[in-house]
Amino acid sequence: MIKRIITIAFVFALALQAFSQSRAADRYAAHSVLASGKWVKIRVKNEGVYAITKSKLQKMGFNNPEKVCLYGYNLPILPETYIENINDDLTEIPVWRRNDGSLLFYTPGTIKWQRKQGSPTVFTRINNPYSAYLYFFVTEKTEGQPAEMEKVSATLENAPEETTTFPEHFIIEKDEISILNSGRAFFGSENYQNGNKKSYTLSTKGIAAPSVSLNIQFVSTNGSKLTVSADSTTFSQVTIRNLAEYEYGVLINRSFTFTKNLTESSTITLLHTRDTGISGYLDYIMGFYTRKLDLTGSNYLAFRSADSSSSKKYAISGANENTRVWCVAPDQICEIAGTLENGKYIVNTDQDSQKKEYVAVNTNATFPEPEIVGSIKNQDLHALSNIDLVIIVPASNKLTAQAQRLADAHTQYDSIRCVVVRADEIYNEFSSGTPDATAYRRFMKMLYDKAGKVSDRPKNLCLFGDGVWDNKMQTPTMSKNNPDDYLLCYESENSLHHTDSYVLEEYYTLLADAKGIKPLKDKPDCGVGRITVTTANAARNIVDKLIGYINNSQAGTWKNTICFMADDGNANTHMKDADGVAKQIETLYPDYRLRKIYWDSYNREESGAGHSYPGAAKDIMNQMEEGALIMNYTGHGSARMLSHEQVLKRSDFEEWSFPHLPLWFIAACDITPFDMSVENIATTALQNPKGAAVGMVTTTRTVYAAQNSKINLAFMRHVLSQKETGRQYTLGEALAQSKCDLIGNGAMSHRDSLNKVHYVLIGDPAISLPIPTYKVKVDKINDTNINDETIQTISAGSIVSVQGHIVDEDGNEAPEFNGIISPTVFDNLELVTCNNNQGEDVTPFQFYARTRTLFTGSDSIKNGRFDFTFPVPLDINYSDEKGLMCFYAINSEKSIEANGAFHDFAIGGTNENISNDLQGPVLVASLNGEKFSNASTTDSIISNVLQSSSVTMHETPYFIGVIQDKNGINTTGSGIGHEITVIVDNDPNMTFDLNRTFKYETGTWTTGSVYCSLPELSTGKHKLLFRAWDVLNNPSTLEVEFDVRQGLKPNLLSLQIKGPVRNNELTLIIENDRPNSALNIDVRIFDMTGREVWNGKETGASDSNYYTYTCNLNGANGHLQPGVYICKASISTSNGAQASDSKKFMVVAQ
Template identity: 30%
Template sequence: MRYLVILLFSLISVSLFSQTTTPVNLNWTENLIVYPNGEKINTLTFTGASLDEHNSWLPEYSYLQLTGSTNQIFTVELFDTEFELLSSTERQVLRNKTISNSINPSVQSVSIRKQNYLQVKFIPIRKNSLTGQYEKLIRFSLKFQRKSQPKSVKQSKSYLTSSVLQSGKWVKIAVNTSAVHKITYSQLIDMGISNPENIRVYGSGGGMLPKMNSENSIDDLPNNSIYMDKGTDGIFNSGDFILFYAKGPRSWKFDEISNEFVHENHLYSDFSHYFLTSDMGSPTLIQSVSSLPSSNITVSGFDDYAVFDQDDTNLLESGRLWLGSTFDVTTNYSFNFSFPNLKTGEPVLVSTNLVARSSSATKFTLLSGTSSIGEIEIPAVNTGSYTASYASNIEQVFNNFTPSSSNFELSLDYEKSSASSKGWLNFIRVNARRNLLFTGDQMAFRDSKTIGAANKAQFDLQNTNNQTLIWDITNPQSIKSLSADFSNNTSSFIVDASILREYIACDPKGNFPTPSVIGSVQNQNLHALDQTDMLIISPSKFLSQASQIADFHKSKDNLKVTVVNPEDIYNEFSSGSPDVSAIRNFVKMFYDRSTDESDMPKYLLLFGDGSFDNKSDRENNTKQILTYQSENSLIPTQSFVTDDFFGLLDDDEGEASGMVDLGIGRFPVNTTEEAQIVTNKILNYNNSEWGDWRSMVCFIGDDEDNSTHMRDANKLAVQVETDYPEYKIKRIFLDDYEQITSSAGQEYPDVNLEISASVNKGSLIMNYTGHGNENGLAHEQILMLDDILSWKNPTKLPLFMTATCEFSRFDNYKKLSSGEMILLRDNGGGIGLFTTTRLVFSSPNFSLNQNFYHHVFDLDSEGKHLCLGDIMRKTKNETGSGINKRNFTLLGDPALRLNYPTHSAKTIQINNVDISQPTDTLKALSKVQISGQIIANTGEKLNDFSGTVFSTVYDKATTKSTRGNDENPFEYTVQNSILFKGKASVTNGDFNFSFFVPKDINYQYGNGKISYYANSMNSDAFGYTNSIVVGGTNPNADNDKIGPEIELYMDDEQFTPGGMTSSSPLLLAIVQDSSGINTVGNSIGHDIIAVLDQKTDQPYELNDSYESELDNYQKGKISYRLSDLETGEHEIQIKVWDNVNNSSENVLEFIVADNADLILKHVLNYPNPFTTNTGFYFEHNQASRELDVLIQILTVSGKLIKTIETTVNSAGNRVGPIQWDGKDDFGNSIGRGVYFYRVKVRADDGKVVNKFQKLVILK
């Protein structure tokens, strides 16, 4: 069957005449439950599906086909289709849903970085017209065919090449209302204007810029016409003034559908701004225009409007809807309106926009006095669901109220249906007709009733004098003074009324508002900037740190980087007022000016936190860089914040619609300290320590929702294992661990320990799938702020991918989210996050997460890994439609590359047999020799690579089942049984190592795996081999009956039994055995186990903590960090098995010291007695603190003969050796005999302690 769709879109010139996709197989999975508006919806889904919120949340298939750059008409065919009947369970989902008899793809031309694509989307379900059965599409292909010649292509927008602000003296002013404003000569002098007679006013003022790119925005600062009063002497000097019309921040426009004037509050500023200068030539004066000779309409009335609309409350702390009066304790509010010379015989139009939250329907009553004008019914909401609409919003218009006077009062009364019901006023607005009678010192007027294509309207403005000025302000940048005929206190003029025009009349001798002075503006010229690779937008207080990031990318990545203050952007792109569209338009200027990929902007870094409150100047607000908020503000699953807005740059894009055209990241910093912390992370990241953490990817899966999240996490892990097997995978599935019950509910303490261990040991990527919120992850409260603060990984910073709800809600100024803390954490945390800011759904999360792994390991055309911004851009653009993907953001540097290993490590021989030939099976109790090489990306051996290779040999994959703590157990396959873990030398690109295969392998035959990580002084490599066969046993094995030797220490190998430690000491065990150490753990009781304080029911399993010594499989070290130990005496017992299953045990006693008081123990010198040199040692309880040490050598009579002073900062609790050569302060050797010495230690908090000991010199 075939489905045919025709679309006009773009194509690379003659390079693509037709193309057929490879067959697509849809992997349908079990039904999915979502709660988009508090309502439980059961829907179908398949791997990679998006959920179509506009079509009953059914699964949507989406595909992008690259086309090109000249317009063509194409057909899109869906063919070779295979369908499958829906099961009875699946059919239940389609109840009350409209399903077509055929699949009808929607097609759209989209552009990504000026390359055109065809986007095909459809719901792959049909109701078979022949059988009446519901069917799902399981296999198909798409074919694209060109059908016609190209059509013209719209040219990109052009921009001014320089800003008027590039030179001269400029002063910025502010106004808060649309009106004629007055500035006197003396005021101009006070502002520093040197030549007032040449004063000019620049700017567009007014409301917000449009958020769609297709709507025009003013480029730079336009010049405004002004009225100049020079007095009787004709010279502009003292006593004179200028008048100019300025638009305030609230905008009004005529809605032809509702036939009323509607308003829009400014979301970012309570003021609009203009600029004054006297350095641009003579002033531009308002020019007069003559009245038309005749009219066919006479105007004696006009439209006026007023509104009460206060922006005080944002219910969800998300979106653009801000509300005013609260109807709760107070349930009635009154509003006074005044329309001078109101046409009292005509009804006014009253518009109300009201919001209520109640579990049952409520209503407002609009009143005039005690008379009801009408009722506004507000529907109920589900107050018991956090995903449901938080409140209902109703706008209603009344045209049945005729005031009896120009001044009238309206009131709103809220009838609560329960004590918890609550209401809010968004606005109450009145449109009224007034007589055309001049009132006050100025009056704006317009008349919608006279509009007509051929109309010529005569306006008769009464109550004027022959000095009254009448201006046409329809175009505020080109104001015209109307020459009116004056007679009998009436000014008459005839104008074209084919469009709606705006006028204002004023008395030049009247009182006018005066603008507020903001201050002088430094010269700037953003319009003249050269094309750039990276834009960094930073408030002035972070410019130092932003410049450090810029210099880093210039030198390291050869990027052209431009750092810009957002205030400068506002000055040139939004007339000095904050506006998200100004930032977008600034970025778009570089995009539109680019001619090809080489000069197109690639990255945008927003260097500053954001807030859902983009306007308030409250002290704790975090609006360093403005945020784009969604229009929806009441439904939690559909209200969002997204930085994607700044990267939707094509002419047909805007709001949250379109494809992202550059990589965008944000640093959510509010202080210079935070800015420097994040900056230091970026600068130091490429100098991170070497280690196999660079090849580790950790997947964490929540245990809720019938194992959905563990299943998804496992699919992602399998995806990486399959596509990129050189990477090591670690799985942390919550249901694998013991769940305990506490006063706070269910908890997984061991999961927190495991995650922290993975972070501290190091991972390239930490990936979480499941539930979460601003405080942490999962219902069991993992990864909370305290956990993040406990991490110690300053040189092993992972990237976090969190497919969960609002983990990084950076725009909530009232709370620091856990996600933000991961980036802001000093000396640890993460290097960045692909993370969520609002509620999201698991199925589209999974699709986006899958697409993330399509790109995170990708290489660009130069063979380099993609930067974080490229990964995020490609991931989002590949993830179909829907708002879910807008809830993901990059907190981090978009131009940064992760620390991927550079080269490859390959196995060359096993037991001297080339890997390309059949090799020996790795049998239990056999010795194996592996040889390998470090290979460059070009395929050649790296002869200059010398260093260390870390090898891990794994047994076969096994199936594992989780515990089933909450629901049914989840089964998955994992290859994590380690046969050997060690390190070997790499010399001139070659390495080899040997190991002993443990007795505890799985004796069945199957493929094992070898993973490699290697590093030299300046480079690294990684690789794998999965063709080795493991199984069986060596019948000729040696008869080893002796267990391993074990030496136990704390913190370092100088520790003595009974010594002091901190509450989080590092357990060290040096172990050796001729057969090697068993780390497999396949047999019960053969793991490396540590038991603290004889608590055998709480053992520590240390298999993964063992690492062999360099080039020696028979000896190695166990390193494990204990944590949160109680003060006092402890003992730890460790049991280790060799590969032949002989075991040994050892016990170590130690003391966790309270660090409230400084304590010294085990003060000694060694050797003692000595002849020429000795070293002083002591233990203390002030781990990781700076200590001043004074050692004084005294004779038995108390004479001081030698003083040694030093400062130490030991990582553990032991200091030494502090060396002494046996000479006095004058360099003379001291004679033999007994001496005393005093060790005096001072901590950085002033605490001091002394200890005396004696020593003996033999000479």
């Protein structure tokens, strides 16, 4: 329906090649005209002549009409190509001044008409997809005179014949509904399913010839026929084909020429013949006819030439002494000199062209007045330069404070230059106040062009606000929303096909000259990401998460894990693709532990609701709890779920409460069609205040597996690597560079082009993965030096010592590094054969994975060196193949991290000096802090142990188990029945494998712990059996009896305030007896007079007995003044029972 503007100007292209970077910078004013003076924004809705009356000017605050002037672009929509040639900043528009102090001006409105190539009397039109209004600015000049229309005249040597007609156009159109909720096309809401015949009156005022050309565009939701009639005479019948795959409507466009005598009241009738259930909607009826140059009964008449000629003599009927003719071409606004002769106004023009537009005006008539939007504050975006991160927020200003917090965090922790800009400020300087997506791009291009060197160009654009396909909010479902709460989306012309329709986020990042002609194949010049949010509260939650990620508040071993997930079926395609990416990572980045959760390697269960993979779902949940740097999924999906088996649902992303935030890459269809205004996985995950994701690279539309693999490989390669500058790629840069790789020299298929466009970043594009910068190196195993020629073998039942050191980014030893190292030791790779659960005619897929964990512990690092010891259990593979040691280290100041991996050792055989110990480990069980043990009190590894007494618990107790054995603990989980387990009431469905949670205490390989949250238990007595094994496969068990009682209130054991309050942030540490349980936190702050000065609430859970709550004391009443205050914290559960404690604290002067 609406065609993208493509203005191909060869002369411009030649000129662009000559521009240097300095010339590019010279295109821009040093300061915007809006930087000083009084400015009032006005707007108009339709094409026509408008009057700004003296009283209207006085209402705006202007009392001297002679000094008032009008600024703006007066373009229906900004061009999308060669944007470097658009006038910079606002330009003054010449106006017609009347003696009464009013100003007249003409505007084409928001519809751009342009002649069809090769046909001077047929037009196409482009409807502004972003705004129903055109905006201007009124100001008062303090120096010089305002611009007035210059009068120009032409002397014709050979007087041509009078021109008394012109080619006119009209359109019958209503933009009310969307078929797909995608793209720029909108249709009339009248459904031909409800009465399949509709008539429309043609707008042929002043028709001068019998011929009328019509262009009709109509959409049907399936195969049917459309019959076209005019004044009861049938002219054509169009057969509409059936829908193709992924298509939601068939759009037909037909042109007709009627030569019968039509009148100004003639009608056209459309008959839609179709089967039941098929809908049809009119897009538009566009008409072209020859119209008389007659001003009779009108205050103005816009007209144009029918051909290109060196001169014209226009004779306009119905004129009077107040008639004037203006030239209103975009590059020339002036009065054309003319004379009144016998009721005709005669004007001569020379060098006339088809680009010229004229308006005959009765300058003494009454015209509509523009609407006053309001005064604007002075602004000066043109003064900006050398910005790394641009954050655009919606015009409503609701999200600005949170966006500024994010910018400040980037500046503080990443040392990058940021600016937060409201969308309306960008419109003001770069699209004359009219909402237009190209304004964002023009602003970014200005920063790009003004950069003195490449390092000063913008690196990322963060669209800090949601967007929808219906930018004008004109459909019934969107009309209730305020456009100022959203940022614009650049939508495709195609609005009916789920793969060919798109939202193009990188449109704003096409910054080099001459880009935009082929936006699908143009390489982005910086990164872009969108934070899909509309409310301040949701924005605060997101920014809290992002700042915690940026300042590395959750350091830990989880950063060493990358998890790959793959769907079943499709001839193993998804597993092959996922495993291909995993192999790339294993080759390029061997320091990571790769976890593989492929659906088909699990048992598939069947029920009335369909198939499911509960084992895969459980392992994903466990991995999220443990944490992962990246979660990467390949397969089927939708906005509501991953895979047809619903292994993950949107509700999972909504409910997860885990502190470690992974980056998700999801190669599946329709995961985040954010612009379609549907609840989706990516937005849900980002807005989850307690976890789920730091961001997500995923799809907005239907995508194809072959192309998915390409962008998955490219993105994973870049996001884990560094740029030439030595800095880590940000998420936005990594995605942009991945798309550049795919584009290559531009010789890519249409499907390849579309597929990459469908991938977007939902999240902050300026964030980098928190990859450790230092490296861990192994020097010795069992006091034997490591070398490239010898591979040492460690055997079952042996005790292994490992020594090594830390090196910095340059590979130099780091003797200043003191802290903790956390090693994890894995057995060799095992070949896993999948089940072919789909029963396809294929060989079951096979892949390699490390399924046995031999040791997870920690030890100290002193002066850059470490030495730790671990036992090798009997339950190994005995393969004599290579194992893996993964390392994570952090210094005492938590300012430097290191990681690394060691592969050059084998695992196999049995130690000749194995112990003959037959004693199982000592066990201690803790339920919500109440402790039980299988050992005597004097032998117990934890004091204050209850021996056999039963205690009372709430419905969801939290279990912690401590295990001690002089030979070490078996955590491989590979021996039959050798898992560390908890069994409640001897119920197989209440049996929990805790191997994955086991971790040795720092500096020892004899004592460690496990944990789990028990599901909700019924009221009454219960038994819990805790079982564990040592590395020699000696078992121990501990049985605990306890009562469950509903309604028990939580215990608030202590309330601590962390340090003095600075920057108006108060951090509370709330010790309680409900770890991993949902708690309602209520915090109130009082001054010493008892007056409440602040309050806050949240619901969350902590993985320990300590809940951290941060109070942002910048509230509606401003920040707290220095002094002493009382903080009261209350905790409660869903039953409402509450416990409270209070503490004094001091706010110090900033």
